[in-house]
Amino acid sequence: MIWAIILLLLPLLALLIKPVFYKTDTHVVSQSEENLRLYQERCQELTQADLDDETRAGLQLELDREFLASDAQEQDSAVKENAANRWVLSLSLFVAALAATFLLYQNWGAGNELRATELLSKSAQAQLSVPEQQELLERLAMASDKFPNEIEWRFLRARLLNAEGDFKQAADVFADILVTLPQEAKVDRATTMTMLAQARFFAADQQADESNYQLIKDALALMPDNRQAMGLAGIFAFELNKYQAAIDHWRVLWAGLPAGQEAAYLEQGIRRAADKLAEQGESVDLSFLKRAEIKVLVELSAEAKASVQPQDAVFVLAKAVTGPPMPLAAQKLTVADLPQVVTLSDAQAMMAGMNLSSHAQVTVVARVSKSGQPVAQAGDWQIEQTPVSNQEPEVIKLVISQRVDSDQ
16 A cells, blocks of 8 residues: 555656756757857848848848747757656656555455455356355455445355354354344345344254244345245244144145145155154144145136137136235136136245145136236137135136226
8 A cells, every 4th residue: 555655646746856857958048149149240240231221121020030030940849848747757756656556445445345346246157166165255344344334244254154164253244234124124124034043053063042043034024925935944843743733834834836846855844744743642734745736627608709810819717815926826728628627736836935826715716818928908808707715626617708998
């Protein structure tokens, strides 16, 4: 940093001492004096010469012009030279200031944060080398110390410590963050609580305790749909022999998962907890583990059939009776495919946590879309039935017979 300050001071010092050491070009001064001497001598000779007044006046005028021209030339040369000197000095000042600004920025500015951001971006695309990982940790620690009120740097550092397996230090950082978060920041607090509980759990060799279990329950109270917290809550409850609580936590999580390996693992955990309860003489209803499935027979009324084309799109979907309008399950076919039995299940879920199994009661809709888009528009034909159990054993018959008069 001291070199940056010196670089800034050097041009200023040059400007201050220039008047002391810089002198006017002696060549320019002596040449001007010589021109003046010659001009005076020639004027004197012209006065003494035997000439008529008209000739003398003409020669004097010519002599004056020559002197003025020579003097102007010398002055112009001096001005150009001084301008060149000023240009060089200005350029030097600019280069020095630029270099000093860069050095000061590296020390006083965000050079460390820029490098940390660069490494974070790189880590999102490829695995960092061991030296790069260590450098990133150090830079995140520096940024955390430098900007204690900016929680993002501390949170990133804690996440990286967690990923590197330094769970104890990660837990300490998460705990510090939690203290500084305002009470109204519910989502941030719930996320931090979940990460803190996880770090403490792994730091304790995956041994659960009541305080950590309470911490994760507090996180769920702030953010009930926090899927990571649901999973941890079930693990903690199981480790603490609270098997029914474990099932309750995992049941909600399982219902929001599509059929697949993750759901299968979670189902195994639920059944293990049920087996533990059975050993204690308690029975558990596991009928909820049956995946939701609805079969729908879709047909067209005579009026609708006369108004649509064979290539028009037909959407059959199930959505929550109350809640987001996004379908829980949907299938697309064409008018030419009708009549047809369509099966709606978790396999058609649009996103995790929004599937048929996560809502016991749904609305089933069948719609002919003239535009080819799933959202109802004027001129479409549709029919819906609500409420429908997501475990409805019978085939539901939907006859598309209602014309959509305005966009919905």
